[in-house]
Every structure is written in C-alpha cells, then in structure tokens.
Ligand SMILES: O=C(O)CCC(=O)C(=O)O
C-alpha cells in the first residue's frame with residue numbers, strides 16, 4: 119500500500135517527538151539504496167574500525183553511486199510529509215547543488231555489541247555548548263530534526279517519548295545525575311553475549327524508554343532533543359540512512375553553535391542543566407564527604 123500521511127503522524131511527532139512514515143520508500147529505490155549502502159559498510163569499517171557505527175557524510179566517497187540517495191532525498195512523498203508535519207520552512211534533499219549534505223548510513227558492528235550513552239543531542243554530546251540556549255529552542259519544531267530510514271529491519275534506536283520539549287524528569291535525573299552521562303560498564307573480558315546483555319540492561323534501564331521498530335523502507339522522523347540511544351549487535355544487520363532535516367533557523371545554529379568559553383577562548387566542559395534540582399543535590403550528598 120502506498121504511504122499515506124494522516125493526522126496521527128502530525129500528533130505523534132509533536133506529542134512524542136517522533137513519528138514513522140511506514141513503507142515510504144518504493145521497492146525499486148529500496149533495492150538500489152541497499153546495493154549502494156551495503157558497499158559503504160566496508161568503507162566505514164576500513165576508516166573507523168570493525169565496529170564503527172556509521173559512514174557520514176556519504177558524498178565524500180567516489181566509490182559510491184549517489185544516484186539512489188539523491189532520488190531518496192528528493193522523493194515528493196517524503197518532502198511533502200516533512201513539510202506538512204514539521205513546517206513549510208524546513209528543507210530536505212538537494213538545495214542548489216548536487217551534494218547531499220550530511221546524509222550518512224548507520225551500520226551494525228562486525229564483532230562486538232555496544233551501545234551509545236543515553237543522550238539528548240547537542241546537550242549531552244557537545245562539550246561547552248550553552249545548554250540554556252539549547253533549552254530555549256526546544257519548542258521550535260524547525261530545530262533539531264533528524265531521520266533514520268531503515269533499509270533493513272532496525273530495532274537499534276530507543277527513545278523516551280515526549281522528552282523532546284521538556285527538562286529532565288526526577289526519575290531521569292536520578293538515573294543519570296552526572297555529566298558526561300555514564301555509558302554501560304562492559305568489562306573488556308566480557309563475552310559477546312555478556313556485552314550484549316549489559317548493553318540491553320543499560321538501554322532498558324531508562325525510565326519511560328521505548329524501542330523503535332522500523333521495517334525496510336520505514337522513515338523515522340525525530341527531534342534529536344529527545345532522550346535516545348542506539349544499541350547494536352553484530353547479528354542485527356543494519357543499513358539505515360541517517361540525516362539531518364534543515365531549516366533556516368537550524369542552519370544558523372549549525373554554522374555557529376553557541377559555545378561557552380573561558381577567558382582564553384577554550385570551550386568550557388560539558389554543562390549539567392540539573393545542578394539546582396533536589397534530585398541532583400540528593401545524589402551529590404551520597405558521594406561527597408559532608409563538611410563537619
Ligand atoms: O543509532 C541510532 O539510531 C542513534 C545514534 C545516535 O543517537 C547518535 O549517534 O547520536
């Protein structure tokens with residue numbers, strides 16, 4: 119059945135911070151995208167190691183035929199749906215040249231399961247970013263949009279629905295009081311199975327976490343201000359197109375992200391937005407010796 123946009127996509131995106139355009143990639147294009155994306159896996163591993171997560175941007179690699187990716191990024195169904203759900207101001211795909219901006223592909227690791235930390239992009243992975251300004255932009259739907267479009271079934275991404283437009287809840291602060299956010303404790307001696315289960319336990323330990331389930335050709339649009347994580351295993355074959363969705367407001371941010379700097383111009387360390395909360399203070403007491 120061809121993809122059909124409904125009010126539910128709009129509601130889900132704004133309420134939960136993500137929505138999925140099911141089966142929006144046509145069959146012939148899916149075949150071509152798989153063919154080129156699968157070539158990128160070896161290039162990614164040669165560059166980033168056997169367990170690397172991505173090849174991005176794709177456009178730097180002459181070995182790859184960008185034609186299907188261009189067709190993908192210009193699909194009217196995708197562009198119309200994005201504009202209807204997010205805003206008429208957003209842009210995707212080609213603008214005025216034949217490059218494909220930030221489009222990349224996410225792959226499964228070759229030998230070892232691993233996961234990212236739980237995070238909200240920019241806030242938790244950009245040391246020195248002025249997170250008060252990040253927080254001020256959360257309610258603007260033209261900011262912080264990205265896409266995962268699965269070419270094979272993909273269950274790696276987990277999210278906390280609704281977290282994209284709010285501060286952390288008490289439970290989230292108790293779970294992750296510290297910055298930078300701690301990842302799972304996987305001993306180097308852990309077997310592959312043990313590493314997989316430790317990562318799964320860490321991933322599932324986030325209050326309110328939900329696993330996204332993408333089938334081939336499903337396009338997940340999400341705000342990366344959502345709490346989210348990627349959890350990977352070698353047997354979960356993955357080739358998922360990963361890209362940002364542009365807007366004039368986001369281009370401005372992207373070109374010059376607001377950084378806090380010291381007097382020598384060096385970015386400050388990662389900030390923690392929860393320092394004044396009761397939950398953070400309670401946690402701090404448990405780890406610091408109290409003054410006499
Ligand atoms: O693998 C995924 O789907 C998420 C990756 C991610 O969030 C990241 O690398 O920042």
Ligand SMILES: [Fe+2]
Nearest residue numbers: 237239342346
């Ligand atoms: Fe992320």
